[in-house]
Amino acid sequence: MSEGPAIGRDEWVARADEIIERHRLLGLADRVPGWARLLAFVVAVAAIPLITDDGYVNSVVFDTLVFCLLALGLNVAVGWGGLLDLGYIAFFGFGAYTYAILSSDKFGLHLTSPLVLVIVLVLGALLGFLVGLPSWRLVGDYLAIVTLFAYQIFISVVTNGHDLFGVDLTGGVNGISNLDPFDVFGFELPVSHRGIFNSNYVYVALVLFVAVFGALHLINHSRIGRAWRALREDTLAAELMGMPTDWLKLLAFAFGASVAAMTGSLFASLKIGVFPETFSLTLLITVYAMLILGGVGSQTGAVLGAVVVYVFLEALRNADVSGWVFYLAVVLALLYLLRPRWMVGVVLAATVAFGFVAHAVAGAIDESWTAGAPPDAGAVTRALDVWVAIPASPGDAKPVAYVVLIALLLVSTVVTGVWRYALLVPTLYLAAFVWETVLAPQPDVTRFALLGALLVGIMITRPWGILGERRVEIV
Amino acid sequence: MDYDKLFQTVVNSATLGSTYALIALGYTMVYGILKLLNFAHGDVFMIGAYVGLGVLTAAGGPLDPSFSPWLVLVLMALAAMAACALLGVSIERFAYRPLRDAPRITPLISALGVSFFLSNSAQLLFGAEHRTYDTFNIAGGKLYEPAVTLGSFSISWLRVITVVSAIVLMVVLWYLVTRTRIGKAMRATAIDRDAAAMMGIDIDRVIMFAFLLAGGLAGAAGVLFALRTDLFPQMGFTPGLFAFTAAVIGGIGSIPGAMLGGYLLGTVEALTVTYVTVWVGLPVGLSNFVIFSLLIVFMLFRPQGILGRPEIRKV
Numbered sequence: 001m002s003e004g005p006a007i008g009r010d011e012w013v014a015r016a017d018e019i020i021e022r023h024r025l026l027g028l029a030d031r032v033p034g035w036a037r038l039l040a041f042v043v044a045v046a047a048i049p050l051i052t053d054d055g056y057v058n059s060v061v062f063d064t065l066v067f068c069l070l071a072l073g074l075n076v077a078v079g080w081g082g083l084l085d086l087g088y089i090a091f092f093g094f095g096a097y098t099y100a101i102l103s104s105d106k107f108g109l110h111l112t113s114p115l116v117l118v119i120v121l122v123l124g125a126l127l128g129f130l131v132g133l134p135s136w137r138l139v140g141d142y143l144a145i146v147t148l149f150a151y152q153i154f155i156s157v158v159t160n161g162h163d164l165f166g167v168d169l170t171g172g173v174n175g176i177s178n179l180d181p182f183d184v185f186g187f188e189l190p191v192s193h194r195g196i197f198n199s200n201y202v203y204v205a206l207v208l209f210v211a212v213f214g215a216l217h218l219i220n221h222s223r224i225g226r227a228w229r230a231l232r233e234d235t236l237a238a239e240l241m242g243m244p245t246d247w248l249k250l251l252a253f254a255f256g257a258s259v260a261a262m263t264g265s266l267f268a269s270l271k272i273g274v275f276p277e278t279f280s281l282t283l284l285i286t287v288y289a290m291l292i293l294g295g296v297g298s299q300t301g302a303v304l305g306a307v308v309v310y311v312f313l314e315a316l317r318n319a320d321v322s323g324w325v326f327y328l329a330v331v332l333a334l335l336y337l338l339r340p341r342w343m344v345g346v347v348l349a350a351t352v353a354f355g356f357v358a359h360a361v362a363g364a365i366d367e368s369w370t371a372g373a374p375p376d377a378g379a380v381t382r383a384l385d386v387w388v389a390i391p392a393s394p395g396d397a398k399p400v401a402y403v404v405l406i407a408l409l410l411v412s413t414v415v416t417g418v419w420r421y422a423l424l425v426p427t428l429y430l431a432a433f434v435w436e437t438v439l440a441p442q443p444d445v446t447r448f449a450l451l452g453a454l455l456v457g458i459m460i461t462r463p464w465g466i467l468g469e470r471r472v473e474i475v
Numbered sequence: 476m477d478y479d480k481l482f483q484t485v486v487n488s489a490t491l492g493s494t495y496a497l498i499a500l501g502y503t504m505v506y507g508i509l510k511l512l513n514f515a516h517g518d519v520f521m522i523g524a525y526v527g528l529g530v531l532t533a534a535g536g537p538l539d540p541s542f543s544p545w546l547v548l549v550l551m552a553l554a555a556m557a558a559c560a561l562l563g564v565s566i567e568r569f570a571y572r573p574l575r576d577a578p579r580i581t582p583l584i585s586a587l588g589v590s591f592f593l594s595n596s597a598q599l600l601f602g603a604e605h606r607t608y609d610t611f612n613i614a615g616g617k618l619y620e621p622a623v624t625l626g627s628f629s630i631s632w633l634r635v636i637t638v639v640s641a642i643v644l645m646v647v648l649w650y651l652v653t654r655t656r657i658g659k660a661m662r663a664t665a666i667d668r669d670a671a672a673m674m675g676i677d678i679d680r681v682i683m684f685a686f687l688l689a690g691g692l693a694g695a696a697g698v699l700f701a702l703r704t705d706l707f708p709q710m711g712f713t714p715g716l717f718a719f720t721a722a723v724i725g726g727i728g729s730i731p732g733a734m735l736g737g738y739l740l741g742t743v744e745a746l747t748v749t750y751v752t753v754w755v756g757l758p759v760g761l762s763n764f765v766i767f768s769l770l771i772v773f774m775l776f777r778p779q780g781i782l783g784r785p786e787i788r789k790v
Contacts, residue, residue, distance in 0.1 A: 145512065145719065153767045
């Protein structure tokens, strides 16, 4: 890709040779049939509430399933249809608000949840048709920007929906509270059972997950699924083959929207209320990161990406765990990027040595430069206190260190040979410093900054994700 | 008819439009050359506003500057322009250049990632709370005093400075693009990148130059914008989206189009906030609803914009 403009070379032919290399482990996973992978996943998830009755763990499992569903839905429009839909979260929000309106004290409606799901399925598909309509005239980034406008309209309506020509529809910024819990024809599932999270919600989500996964799998292997892929690879050629491309685009939008809307209803049934700020762009980027990491176009990939990213994001929240996750991720990234592999050991050993020297020098110059970690820090931070020089009040050092770290990381991607290894040593030490002073104390921001960086990193190193479909695209 | 209100709306349109035009130029230059919707541009603009705040604080703050407040304002703008130009160039070098020949969706997602990374990094470093330049205290409130008085109407210094500096920057840009060698190379690259490369134009340098200019304009726009509003890490999103739309309305890839679109969108926003919502009877908060609905309709019927040429799809 870095050879400059490929003049006189047929891009199509050039790209056809570009075979996505798969790791041995992934090759092994390929040989396991799809139904067996799904079964293994379902059994594993279903077993968790049986093993532990920890409410937190079970609620994380539930949220992970919600994200799996969202990633599966996004995969329809983005992965199969090749349509960049930046308004996707609006469908999720639409489903949640519809549940809130149909099943709360707001309008005195208390419909049973399966009925709500069916209504949301239909309305979501209609909304998908509507938002997808511009795809008849617009493609690519123009379509992306119009869907982003649609999302803005959704947010604007929801935020100001407490006074739509005198009608209070959405409760404005206060949202809608006191939603009914999920119920099946009168048989209610209370949100918390004896004060802890009701693990039955995991099973409700799992049932919906299996239904959606199976339905989408069947569609993907039907005429429509094949037509979608043709549409994605070359819309013009597909049209010339007689495929109704306009309707296929709408179908892709509608299927994605229905899945997102149903997921929204499921999500709302568990939460106390629905509020505009839940449906933020952060959520959109998170779902995109999941799908892209897992592999655009692959259902297994979407689920894998959702599980990895969500567990990663949750782990970063917890001070005791986040340190482990961060340092482990650094080592894994080095193992993935550095060749030969034994250089990783050399670099890490040099970093450790460098750290002790730096710590000693900093301590000798001024005691307060190594004054140490805050008392509420996690176990890893306390353990590393002898190695990372953490000043008593980092203050201005924080932004400088952060910017220098990013600069060093970027430079280390362009320098080659021994310089790269030499540069990596101070970079890694600085990374530890920045982690301990800037990143670890603000987990809620850090995890999303890392997500953004991850998105760029995947796009550059492996745009097809872990399990993405091999595709030949005409540029 | 309330003429004072109308006059204020017009002045407001010009001020808003100036900022949008400056940001829109960055989108349009990059899009013209790379065919890339640079989502991170709005966040570069946000970083510019924070750099301005940093210079203001370093100079002793608005109440007690160590030297002339006018000089401080100039320094703020220059520092922001320099920092953002550097930021823009590094983003191009590290996040977009490796993806130059990739399918168009790939750099777009990379741009989303950069945008997300920048706004969260700003929050990590500067905090989520809203900050302000405290413009009311810069030069003892001089910025809010009328600079021009026409009968009963008056325009404050703040608005005059915003509009005039935006116009000066646009004239400089116009000169660079139409009268210099690198400007000519830029235009050639925008028309056909491969052909330009065959004519011996250093494409990498041209693209870098486009990002440099785009970043510089965004930095200036950030300082000008933050003189009138709060600073917060997500402040780049809405102006960025509006400015991109301005570029699209004017005709993406077209430099005069971006300026026209910027002022047009500023006018639409100012008019919608003051008048349209009142006529229709919508709550003011729903002005975004009206603006975005109009934009979707416009995009559907004239995606090539006012001054742009329709993109011909080649088989």
